Amino acid sequence: MNIDKENQFFEFKELCHKSDLKITPQRVVIYEILSSTDEHPSAETVYKKARRIMPNISFDTVNRTLNTFSDIGAAFIVEGTGDVRRFDAGLGNHQHFKCVKCKRIIDFHYEEFDNVHRPAELEKFDILKSTVYFEGICDVCKKK
Amino acid sequence: MNIDKENQFFEFKELCHKSDLKITPQRVVIYEILSSTDEHPSAETVYKKARRIMPNISFDTVNRTLNTFSDIGAAFIVEGTGDVRRFDAGLGNHQHFKCVKCKRIIDFHYEEFDNVHRPAELEKFDILKSTVYFEGICDVCKKK
DNA sequence: GTACTATATAGTAGTTAATACTATTTAGCA
DNA sequence: TGCTAAATAGTATTAACTACTATATAGTAC
Known part of the structure; x- marks a missing residue:
């Protein structure tokens, strides 16, 4: 394990402890799969990769764990929700x-977001849409 | 129909013509439901509203039409994909x-997007995450 | 107005992503 | 080493979404 990986693993453990989650071998495997790819895998894809390392792991565990990671901020959903x-x-x-x-979606308008700057890195693509989006807890839910 | 609605309807018809889509009563009803709410309804919700106006409309038609609208830019998916x-x-x-x-997702990094400005309108909410996101056609697909 | 044809729809069946359930196992801790 | 709440494996279930087919209709040409 190189320094980066070691550091990632430490941060992962920290996140689990903060949320009172046990460090299970399944969770470690899933986190390692996720943090060593930039393919943005689906639950199914993670499941297939996990089976190679841990042949008895169930799809339910993979899917549930990914959701758990998303809840504690150890992973992010980048497609679908x-x-x-x-x-x-x-x-x-x-x-x-x-x-x-x-789950309420609230519209707002801030003019600067109507046409955000297109980074040079994206010049080779045809950009059809840009989106600025915020997520959090609304005023009503905050009171509860 | 007020000026705004009339204008919207005209734009809707334009979009349909541009894409060789027929102006059917079902499409009109669905578009009117969508353009007269800021509730960001699901296909199911649009279906229920449409049934009140057109009791025989099928869910398939509603769902398919919403997808069609999304394809031609007459509607946008704002949750899930x-x-x-x-x-x-x-x-x-x-x-x-x-x-x-x-459907490939490509990572890029542009520092200004790491901490986008939080508009005053959102001050009453606890913001947990902000996202800047682009959609379009990648270099590989452009060549085809 | 009438007839034609490709497109759209209603009604229903099918698919699959995602969740729920339960008996068993295990991580963390005393 | 034993205890207990939490997690997992295996499977069943749910529900969002899509596909299919016979029928109907919008748009167009005459």
């Missing part, structure tokens, strides 16, 4: 804030 | 670009 698809006619420029508790 | 959930260990600050053709 698990929540049902929701639509917007997109009338007028606006951005979205989502409350992670009540 | 229909694609399977995918994960990222989130190591180091970075942002994502997604190719809408091959």
Whole structure:
């Protein structure tokens, strides 16, 4: 294990302890798979990779663990959300804030976000859309 | 129909014509439901509302139509994506670009996006995360 | 107005991502 | 070393979403 990996693993353990999660071999395997790829794998893909290391691990464990990681901030969902698809006619420029508790999506508008700068790194792509998006806890849920 | 609604409807028709889509009563109803709410409804919710106006409309039509609208830019998916959930260990600050053709997610990093400005409108919320995200067609898919 | 044709729809069946359940096991700790 | 709450394996279930097919209709040409 190199310094980077060691450090990552330490941070992972810290996150687990903070949330009173046990450090199980399954969780370690899943975290290592996730932190050693930039492929943004699905639960199914992580499951397949995990089976090679730990042949009896169940899909449920992988999926549940990924959700747990997402809850404690040890992983992020970068595609889909698990929540049902929701639509917007997109009338007028606006951005979205989502409350992670009540799932409410609140529109707001901040002009600078209508046309964000396109980094040079993306010049080789045809950009169709840019989005600025916030997530957190809304005023109503904060009171509870 | 007020001026705004009339104008929206005209733009909607334009979008349909540009994509060779027929203006069906079902599509009109669905578009009107979507453009007269800021609730960001799910397909199921739109379906329930549509049934009140057009009792025989099927869920398939509603769902398919919403997807069609999303394809032609008459609607936007603001939650979930229909694609399977995918994960990222989130190591180091970075942002994502997604190719809408091959679904590949590409990491990039532009420092200004690590801490975007939080608009005053959002001050009453606890913000946990901000995301800047691009969507388009990647270099590989462009060549095809 | 009438007829034609490709497209769209209703109704239903099917798929699959994701979650739930239960008996068993185990991590963390005294 | 033993205890206990938490986690897991294996499987069942759920539900969002898509696919299929016979019928209907929007758009167009006459």
